[in-house]
Amino acid sequence: MSAVERLLSRAVKEISPGSIVNLGIGLPTQVMHYLPENFDVQIHSENGILGAWKQAEPALMDPFLIDAAGAYVSLREGASLFDSAVSFAMIRRARLDLTMIGAFEVDALGNLANWKIPGKFSPGIGGAMELAQKTKRIVVLTTHTDKHGNPKILKTCRLPLTAKACVSRIISDLAVIDVTPQGLVVREKLTDISNGDLQALTEAELTFETGEAAHEFV
């Protein structure tokens, strides 16, 4: 299993039956493909869909039906379509149970930065501020380090924030980490890595609920 597959197959377990879930651009939108066919969930896509589902077979693919990342989706029975004002009313009125979202940086206080790298790559806010500020539970999906090997899980975010103290849990390719009042707590390790090595790849201080020899991964 690749690092990304490991992350995604763990992330899918975050989704409770009967919930309404938004999946952000990047790693989160891929989580949908790990859901069992008959799983009881309504996927919200901020471009105006409640009840989005996996890509249809080629003959049934609709060019007028995409998710927020541009991927072609289908609709489950009971789906609804609506304009952007209604879509974000749903978000700001906290009708969503869970948002999984990507990050440039996330920190020990649960602050999230994912919209602006000044002068380099500023994709923009999109739905992120409203989702991060108003969804009942925010789970960040991110590689543990950036492509240069630098930590993305920091003591304090340095980039402009998307929202303060909004993140409940971080799932990386290496570990499941909760944001708690006492700081970051490692709940599971997703690969065979020592506590010392995991800490070395993380700028924020970690405490370990798992023992050194814990093998939660399979």
Added chain:
Amino acid sequence: MKKNRTLENAIAAIPSGAVIMVGGFGNPGTPFSLISELVRQGQTDLTVIKNDANEAGHGISRLIEKRQVRKLITTHIGLNKLAIDRMNQGAIDVEFHPQGILAEKIRTAGAGSFGFLTDIGIDSEITRPEDLVDWKGTAYKVEMALSADFALIHAAQADWLGNLVYRGSAINFSPLMAMAANHVVVETPDLGAPGRFKPEHVHTPGAFVDSVVPLESLTSDYGILEHHVRR
């Protein structure tokens, strides 16, 4: 009164310097034919309001590439590297808003109101001190309504009174923009006589629409983009 116009006449009403709302989130809802005609006619110094910048070589990215756009008011341009480069070079002024806030600013103008209060982004760098008001002990951010001279809209179906029906996820900003702009130009591949829609199924009532441009066919822009198909 019939609102049918030719593509050329409908777009010729737009002067250089105009503020233009463009429907669409990614491809669905983007009025590619109206935009192509705007590229051909070459109006400049435009302010464009659209959720995103489409993708390089498509939709409003072509207006940016031909340097017809002075300012882009948007939410997310992460799928258009070219637009990000132009922004970083200072060749285009980009103003970002949270997506639902942009929608609500447009909806507010469309409803004839002037602004609303929110807490979205209140702790972030998008909020300046002068944007804050205190009301009975709580701080709120003031968001002003956003209107435009023109809106360019794609409808799946229309009648010649300007009643519109959208399809799939192509609804997005279109009904809001159709309410907020002073002059609304709609393209549709399926224009028919009044009476074709059940009245309760009309998404945008014709009162908001000024011009309807029938399209003979849809170009490949409206089709499936191969690089977004999951294999």
